[in-house]
Amino acid sequence: MTMMTRKLRRSGAPLAALLVASLLAAGPLSAQAQQQQTSSAAPLAGPTAEYKLGAGDVIRITVFQNPDLLLETHVSEGGTLSFPLLGVIRLGGLTVGQAEKLIADGLKNGNFVKSPQVTILVLAVKGNQASVLGQVNRPGRYPIETADMHLTDLLANAGGAITQTGADVMVLTGTRNGQPYRVEVDLPGIFAPGGRANDVLIQNGDVLWVDRAPxxxxxxxxxxxxxxxxxxxxxxxxxxxxxxxxxxxxxxxxxxxxxxxxxxxxxxxxxxxxxxxxxxxxxxxxxxxx
The missing domain is CATH 3.10.560.10 (Outer membrane lipoprotein wza domain like)
Structure with a gap:
């Protein structure tokens, strides 16, 4: 017990004052303690704002200054989930930003929260898939396990290209902004200086084709x-x-x-x-x- 705390106790100071004095005497938290205090289940890193939610995705929904509305759940097979006050809502196919706006508008229009600030964290991605075909060791469909999955990640899941027959140039097809998407990617060029920008992001429904080598x-x-x-x-x-x-x-x-x-x-x-x-x-x- 510090000298300041003993003086306050002898003078009959209230309990709140004693607690404040104890905190002041303790000094600032160490860096390790601060990290332990603020750490929680780490969400997926990366640009999740444009990620489209799918069936099976595990998400955490928080509403600022409304802890009773905290919800950690998964998106159902039909793309829906049950949220407090709003009931069943459909989030499947929406980006994270669109889903946040949908919940915020529902809380505001229903006069449940005056100015809701909604945040959605993607904890596990299970609803979206991409395919790998051609000269790879394990062709097939693979889940997009992170919101920032790149071409090299998808290729690694398929065991990489077959050494003797797989080509260096690969073709990725899919849909972007509602339009057909096709890009040829030179795999060795990704690992050249400045080539990381060519490691494109994978989205739901993408197909990676690895042709035979010349x-x-x-x-x-x-x-x-x-x-x-x-x-x-x-x-x-x-x-x-x-x-x-x-x-x-x-x-x-x-x-x-x-x-x-x-x-x-x-x-x-x-x-x-x-x-x-x-x-x-x-x-x-x-x-x-x-």
Missing amino acids: LVYIYGEVQRPGPMRLERGMTLMQALASGGGLTQRGTERGIRVNRKDAEGKVQSIQPTMDEALKDGDVVYVKESLF
Whole structure:
């Protein structure tokens, strides 16, 4: 007990004064204590204002200075929930901002709260889904588990692209602002300096398509003939090296590349070793005559 508290008690001061004196003597809370005092169940981080609520989403609704209206619940399969004073309301398909306005207008128009300030926190996202198709390890439909889920998050849920057959450029389709949406995303470019902005946000109903990687085909006098993945900028020499190199009977002078032109006709060309190959090229290594 501090000296100030003992003096107030001897003088017959009221209890409120004793409490104030004790708080003043205790000093400010430590940073750790303040953090413990203000911490609660952490909501999902990110730009949730434009997130559309769906069936199964767990949300917390608070009305400023009205603790009796605090509600933590989930959106039903029909997109509805029961809110105090308002009864059953439909929030499915509304953004967080629209849902907040709907509840605030209902409380105000019903003369329940004069100037309601409504806040909705998305605690768990379960109602929205996106699909991943094509050359991935686990194609299928996946829930959008966070309000700020990006393309790389969705791809990771599907196990990533298949190493040997998955292309680097992926196509995301869906709907934005009521209009059809389509964007091609270069996956390696996302991880380049300044490329994080290309990691687009995923919304309900989006479909991510991972096409097959470009291929070239090698046959003739090579150690391992057959199709192979065409890496970016791969030259003829690199492709031959990936095929194990030429056999003892193969010759560099007899190499031909069959390539389709813009009209779909096949042309036979004799490229240099440092020339880059294209998707669908067929490399033929002839047998040496000597």
